[in-house]
Amino acid sequence: xxxxxxxxxxxxxxxxxxxxxxxxxxxxxxxxxxxxxxxxxxxxxxxxxxxxxxxxxxxxxxxxxxxxxxxxxxxxxxxxxxxxxxxxxxxxxxxxxxxxxxxxxxxxxxxxxxxxxxxxxxxxxxxxxxxxxxxxxxxxxxxxxxxxxxxxxxxxxxxxxxxxxxxxxxxxxxxxxxxxxxxxxxxxxxxxxxxxxxxxxxxxxxxxxxxxxxxxxxxxxxxxxxxxxxxxxxxxxxxxxxxxxxxxxxxxxxxxxxxxxxxxxxxxxxxxxxxxxxxxxxxxxxxxxxxxxxxxxxxxxxxxxxxxxxxxxxxxxxxxxxxxxxxxxxxxxxxxxxxxxxxxxxxxxxxxxxxxxxxxxxxxxxxxxxxxxxxxxxxxxxxxxxxxxxxxxxxxxxxxxxxxxxxxxxxxxxxxxxxxxxxxxxxxxxxxxxxxxxxxxxxxxxxxxxxxxxxxxxxxxxxxxxxxxxxxxxxxxxxxxxxxxxxxxxxxxxxxxxxxxxxxxxxxxxxxxxxxxxxxxxxxxxxxxxxxxxxxxxxxxxxxxxxxxxxxxxxxxxxxxxxxxxxxxxxxxxxxxxxxxxxxxxxxxxxxxxxxxxxxxxxxxxxxxxxxxxxxxxxxxxxxxxxxxxxxxxxxxxxxxxxxxxxxxxxxxxxxxxxxxxxxxxxxxxxxxxxxxxxxxxxxxxxxxxxxxxxxxxxxxxxxxxxxxxxxxxxxxxxxxxxxxxxxxxxxxxxxxxxxxxxxxxxxxxxxxxxxxxxxxxxxxxxxxxxxxxxxxxxxxxxxxxxxxxxxxxxxxxxxxxxxxxxxxxxxxxxxxxxxxxxxxxxxxxxxxxxxxxxxxxxxxxxxxxxxxxxxxxxxxxxxxxxxxxxxxxxxx
Numbered sequence: 001x002x003x004x005x006x007x008x009x010x011x012x013x014x015x016x017x018x019x020x021x022x023x024x025x026x027x028x029x030x031x032x033x034x035x036x037x038x039x040x041x042x043x044x045x046x047x048x049x050x051x052x053x054x055x056x057x058x059x060x061x062x063x064x065x066x067x068x069x070x071x072x073x074x075x076x077x078x079x080x081x082x083x084x085x086x087x088x089x090x091x092x093x094x095x096x097x098x099x100x101x102x103x104x105x106x107x108x109x110x111x112x113x114x115x116x117x118x119x120x121x122x123x124x125x126x127x128x129x130x131x132x133x134x135x136x137x138x139x140x141x142x143x144x145x146x147x148x149x150x151x152x153x154x155x156x157x158x159x160x161x162x163x164x165x166x167x168x169x170x171x172x173x174x175x176x177x178x179x180x181x182x183x184x185x186x187x188x189x190x191x192x193x194x195x196x197x198x199x200x201x202x203x204x205x206x207x208x209x210x211x212x213x214x215x216x217x218x219x220x221x222x223x224x225x226x227x228x229x230x231x232x233x234x235x236x237x238x239x240x241x242x243x244x245x246x247x248x249x250x251x252x253x254x255x256x257x258x259x260x261x262x263x264x265x266x267x268x269x270x271x272x273x274x275x276x277x278x279x280x281x282x283x284x285x286x287x288x289x290x291x292x293x294x295x296x297x298x299x300x301x302x303x304x305x306x307x308x309x310x311x312x313x314x315x316x317x318x319x320x321x322x323x324x325x326x327x328x329x330x331x332x333x334x335x336x337x338x339x340x341x342x343x344x345x346x347x348x349x350x351x352x353x354x355x356x357x358x359x360x361x362x363x364x365x366x367x368x369x370x371x372x373x374x375x376x377x378x379x380x381x382x383x384x385x386x387x388x389x390x391x392x393x394x395x396x397x398x399x400x401x402x403x404x405x406x407x408x409x410x411x412x413x414x415x416x417x418x419x420x421x422x423x424x425x426x427x428x429x430x431x432x433x434x435x436x437x438x439x440x441x442x443x444x445x446x447x448x449x450x451x452x453x454x455x456x457x458x459x460x461x462x463x464x465x466x467x468x469x470x471x472x473x474x475x476x477x478x479x480x481x482x483x484x485x486x487x488x489x490x491x492x493x494x495x496x497x498x499x500x501x502x503x504x505x506x507x508x509x510x511x512x513x514x515x516x517x518x519x520x521x522x523x524x525x526x527x528x529x530x531x532x533x534x535x536x537x538x539x540x541x542x543x544x545x546x547x548x549x550x551x552x553x554x555x556x557x558x559x560x561x562x563x564x565x566x567x568x569x570x571x572x573x574x575x576x577x578x579x580x581x582x583x584x585x586x587x588x589x590x591x592x593x594x595x596x597x598x599x600x601x602x603x604x605x606x607x608x609x610x611x612x613x614x615x616x617x618x619x620x621x622x623x624x625x626x627x628x629x630x631x632x633x634x635x636x637x638x639x640x641x642x643x644x645x646x647x648x649x650x651x652x653x654x655x656x657x658x659x660x661x662x663x664x665x666x667x668x669x670x671x672x673x674x675x676x677x678x679x680x681x682x683x684x685x686x687x688x689x690x691x692x693x694x695x696x697x698x699x700x701x702x703x704x705x706x707x708x709x710x711x712x713x714x715x716x717x718x719x720x721x722x723x724x725x726x727x728x729x730x731x732x733x734x735x736x737x738x739x740x741x742x743x744x745x746x747x748x749x750x751x752x753x754x755x756x757x758x759x760x761x762x763x764x765x766x767x768x769x770x771x772x773x774x775x776x777x778x779x780x781x782x783x784x785x786x787x788x789x790x791x792x793x794x795x796x797x798x799x800x801x802x803x804x805x806x807x808x809x810x811x812x813x814x815x816x817x818x819x820x821x822x823x824x825x826x827x828x829x830x831x832x833x834x835x836x837x838x839x840x841x842x843x844x845x846x847x848x849x850x851x852x853x854x855x856x857x858x859x860x861x862x863x864x865x866x867x868x869x870x871x872x873x874x875x876x877x
Contacts, residue, residue, distance in 0.1 A: 025087040029119045034126040041133045047147040088626040171334025194304035201327030204371035207309040212482045226275035229483035231434035236284030266296040274301040282310040329368025342377025358389035372409035375476045429502035430527035437488040448606035525550035536570040550584040600624045617641040623648035630654040642667045654678035666690045684709035693721035704731035711736045716751035724758045731765040738770040749773045765790040783807040806836025817846040826854040848876040
């Protein structure tokens with residue numbers, strides 16, 4: 001991947017050097033000519049990159065040359081960022097200083113003095129970089145590097161939706177039926193109420209895919225009362241696995257002092273219930289740990305099952321399994337069919353006879369492994385001629401060493417990616433096996449690292465990142481998580497591949513790694529495992545990692561909030577201040593109570609994640625982070641104050657303040673941050689605070705938004721000026737105070753709600769809380785909200801009737817709670833439409849103190865709740 005960053009960086013460099021504002025700053029600092037020379041040298045080197053990328057596969061010297069080039073590319077990028085940041089600082093300073101005093105200062109201090117510090121720092125760096133670049137260019141003859149035309153790489157020939165959806169699997173019907181019988185039949189051989197159904201086989205053979213098909217099978221879903229899927233991998237932690245299972249079956253998040261207490265709670269949840277547990281990718285062989293894990297399972301109902309996928313037959317033998325049916329590689333015929341399906345969209349080569357000989361050769365090299373067949377098939381799904389298939393068949397990558405560890409087909413699929421996609425994939429090496437990727441979060445990280453630079457001015461970096469992710473997903477570099485389609489995972493073999501290509505730029509620092517200061521100096525991106533106690537001694541060597549851009553705390557259970565993690569204060573005070581080039585910093589979920597002042601000095605920082613920490617405030621100098629794009633304080637339950645300097649964060653795009661109950665006001669001027677796209681919690685205040693009409697300046701606002709304190713909105717006109725209907729809001733919570741007294745006017749609140757109609761084309765979830773009017777606005781149940789799937793109306797104590805929610809075509813969940821004046825419910829919900837609620841699955845009525853019953857509905861209304869799976873009537877009269 002070494003040609004990747006240099007290639008991408010040149011585009012950024014050219015773009016910056018053509019920008020007039022950047023030229024002025026570069027000239028002011030006396031480094032413009034040096035940057036021009038840099039551009040010329042890089043342009044000549046860029047011509048060699050296509051040839052180098054082909055030769056690095058088999059020529060170690062070329063690989064080393066490319067690595068040296070990439071290190072220089074990082075250094076250049078740091079210099080450019082220094083210049084651009086200084087330009088922003090100067091511009092902001094000039095805007096904020098009074099005109100008279102500013103002109104006085106400029107007269108008294110020569111411009112050469114104000115520029116000297118940065119110039120003095122950057123000129124030697126640029127001189128050194130230019131010399132090193134010229135030396136690299138001179139080596140092209142010795143390395144045999146030539147200028148060649150780049151062969152275009154196509155992103156996609158067809159939409160991903162035309163690819164197989166995973167509901168069926170080629171060549172596994174016999175195994176599927178056999179395993180189904182084991183899951184659903186009577187296992188008379190087991191002395192326990194539960195038994196293990198093993199799926200054992202080599203990596204990439206399709207164990208997890210088969211387990212997923214069984215897990216989602218309609219017969220399996222209806223047969224078992226409880227369903228849990230847990231990715232285990234290398235970390236067989238009995239407490240963690242048990243806690244995950246408890247959370248899944250109970251939907252509760254409790255803290256347990258010890259394993260015994262946890263197992264007692266889990267035993268109660270499983271008692272007399274038939275459950276299905278999938279333990280995916282198990283490696284651990286300790287029989288005592290296994291006996292500890294299954295102790296609560298003895299209380300379950302007979303017929304409970306545990307599907308275990310593993311590569312290790314020895315593990316199952318230790319659990320007293322005798323004969324094991326290993327999942328074999330696909331037969332040549334089935335492999336050819338699977339390959340054709342992913343490469344051509346059909347299950348045979350009947351209509352592509354000229355490609356069949358090449359296809360058969362490729363299939364043979366894939367050795368019947370479904371993961372390899374899918375990856376190469378999807379690679380060729382973007383190619384249209386015989387020559388492309390010949391290139392794949394004859395590639396030298398098939399013959400590389402260590403092919404037993406990394407499947408050659410996966411290497412070849414990676415090698416075929418464009419330079420920018422290679423970079424994004426290598427970045428994922430920072431995350432451990434079985435990590436649950438959130439696509440939105442990953443795109444924000446890619447953007448913060450500077451990996452997303454759209455060539456099209458109309459396309460945002462976020463949009464480009466979304467598209468890149470979809471390409472990687474369609475090429476099998478990612479897969480949907482088995483138990484949550486909104487999250488994604490990487491196959492273990494893909495994770496191994498990411499680690500291989502990451503080389504000396506990305507480091508996943510695990511708990512047992514020992515590494516010296518000199519070795520760390522080369523790394524630019526690092527993650528470390530979040531542990532209960534993270535001590536300073538382990539990270540002391542990182543004082544030498546002066547070039548580090550990324551420091552991420554990660555763990556597999558990224559979606560779970562349980563667990564206490566402690567970070568040594570010495571790391572915050574002694575180590576982090578020395579990492580001055582950081583662009584990404586995540587200390588999420590550590591029990592830190594203060595944000596050190598040095599954070600405000602990390603001028604390159606783009607992404608700061610302090611979510612679920614115990615911080616009470618952010619330092620005032622946070623406003624000095626001119627480059628900051630993403631700030632996450634989600635779940636900071638002790639946070640009470642945001643800095644007044646917040647309005648200086650002109651580049652801030654995403655600000656996540658969900659679940660911050662003690663935060664009572666937004667900083668002044670936040671409505672002037674025109675670039676802001678995410679503002680999850682908006683607190684409306686009185687005369688001196690944030691007013692709702694300030695939202696009119698946030699034209700790019702989208703996603704999930706909570707509007708709180710709506711009882712303080714001074715007029716319906718102000719609510720109208722918020723322009724919610726013009727913003728692409730997908731989730732909207734409208735919340736008034738829950739105290740109903742004489743100061744609240746029904747008609748005023750009704751007028752305000754009328755004006756808060758959101759965009760009907762984007763809204764998916766709606767919650768109205770403690771509204772004080774007697775009637776809910778007509779727009780709330782309007783059929784034009786065709787994307788709306790979840791509605792909650794709670795604590796609206798003065799409302800006497802409900803809107804026609806039945807007319808919402810996509811509504812799946814409706815909760816009505818605490819409506820103290822609603823006596824009769826029925827016809828108004830359906831609007832006289834016998835096809836109403838055609839998608840509704842869950843209907844909940846709760847705390848309806850005067851509800852007397854349903855109104856008379858016509859005979860045809862029996863079809864109203866045809867999709868209903870759950871009806872809950874709780875604490876109603």
